[in-house]
Amino acid sequence: MFKSGFIGIIGRPNVGKSTLLNSLIGDKIAITTHKPQTTRNKIMGIKNIENGQLIFLDTPGIHKVSSPLNQFMVATAMDTFRNADILLLLVEVTSGIHRDDQHIVNSLQDIRLPVILIINKIDLVRKNIILPLMDRFRQIFPFTEIIPVSALSNEGVPILIEQLWKLLPEGPRYFPEDMMTDRTERFIASEIIREKITLLTHQEIPYATAVVVETFKEDESKNLIRIQAAINVAKDSQKGILIGKKGSMLKEIGKRARLDMEKFFAARIYLELFVRVRKDWTHDPRMLKEFGYAD
Ligand SMILES: Nc1nc2c(ncn2[C@@H]2O[C@H](COP(=O)(O)OP(=O)(O)OP(=O)(O)O)[C@@H](O)[C@H]2O)c(=O)[nH]1
Numbered sequence: 366m367f368k369s370g371f372i373g374i375i376g377r378p379n380v381g382k383s384t385l386l387n388s389l390i391g392d393k394i395a396i397t398t399h400k401p402q403t404t405r406n407k408i409m410g411i412k413n414i415e416n417g418q419l420i421f422l423d424t425p426g427i428h429k430v431s432s433p434l435n436q437f438m439v440a441t442a443m444d445t446f447r448n449a450d451i452l453l454l455l456v457e458v459t460s461g462i463h464r465d466d467q468h469i470v471n472s473l474q475d476i477r478l479p480v481i482l483i484i485n486k487i488d489l490v491r492k493n494i495i496l497p498l499m500d501r502f503r504q505i506f507p508f509t510e511i512i513p514v515s516a517l518s519n520e521g522v523p524i525l526i527e528q529l530w531k532l533l534p535e536g537p538r539y540f541p542e543d544m545m546t547d548r549t550e551r552f553i554a555s556e557i558i559r560e561k562i563t564l565l566t567h568q569e570i571p572y573a574t575a576v577v578v579e580t581f582k583e584d585e586s587k588n589l590i591r592i593q594a595a596i597n598v599a600k601d602s603q604k605g606i607l608i609g610k611k612g613s614m615l616k617e618i619g620k621r622a623r624l625d626m627e628k629f630f631a632a633r634i635y636l637e638l639f640v641r642v643r644k645d646w647t648h649d650p651r652m653l654k655e656f657g658y659a660d
């Protein structure tokens with residue numbers, strides 16, 4: 366029997382949703398960092414197995430909303446409540462039942478879908494704390510299953526795939542077998558740049574940055590891709606920080622992004638970065654739309 370369906374991955378920021386998506390797919394399509402609110406858009410990852418197609422939807426972390434950008438992010442995550450066949454609620458084993466996990470559980474009360482609780486990051490703790498935590502979670506919601514995993518080491522991930530297959534309905538192969546994501550190469554390139562910015566800069570800078578790939582030209586005869594990208598920031602002072610002393614910060618961002626892109630695209634990359642100030646873009650509906658943060 367061939368089974369298929371859409372599986373939403375939800376949870377508060379930083380619990381490892383994108384790491385789990387990558388682990389399920391077996392390739393890095395979603396960026397991951399140690400800082401919360403890394404993911405801003407829904408990212409589809411397609412997993413083909415012998416007798417099924419599992420379509421995962423990585424989502425932004427659900428959190429208290431403070432700006433129009435955050436509003437878009439949380440609305441994107443909540444959207445999967447309606448558009449999925451199964452929900453995976455991800456929590457991290459090191460936080461117990463976090464207040465924000467409880468808030469998400471509260472918003473699941475009217476949901477008809479199967480909800481699987483994934484307790485992530487089990488590589489960080491001794492095994493004997495996992496079972497009691499599973500019991501505590503079982504008392505706050507009738508989860509269809511509770512599965513402990515380590516998205517980072519892949520432990521528990523094959524079991525999760527098996528369980529998902531059992532729960533999915535019979536269905537077609539929705540997407541061609543060689544398709545890994547719904548996101549374009551341009552989007553992935555811009556996200557890789559944003560990952561490096563988030564890792565290399567501090568305070569508000571990652572949250573004030575939007576990257577747009579303006580040129581993506583493949584020269585197949587040379588196995589070379591030429592990429593030009595604009596890094597948009599909200600204030601003049603942020604531009605200075607991103608460029609750095611004699612351009613050193615921008616150079617480092619470019620170098621690290623290029624190395625990742627060369628791996629992902631299996632080609633040589635020629636990468637050019639520009640920094641632009643777009644005043645207060647996180648509060649401007651038109652610019653949010655331009656940067657891909659609107660419906
Ligand atoms: N030790 C350990 N760390 C993990 C595991 N899974 C994720 N992490 C780390 O947790 C941090 C957050 O991971 P992400 O995948 O970016 O988290 P997220 O839930 O997608 O975060 P947002 O997109 O901000 O909502 C990163 O530093 C990951 O390396 C795990 O199983 N074990």
Ligand SMILES: [Mg+2]
Nearest residue numbers: 382383403404
């Ligand atoms: Mg993420």
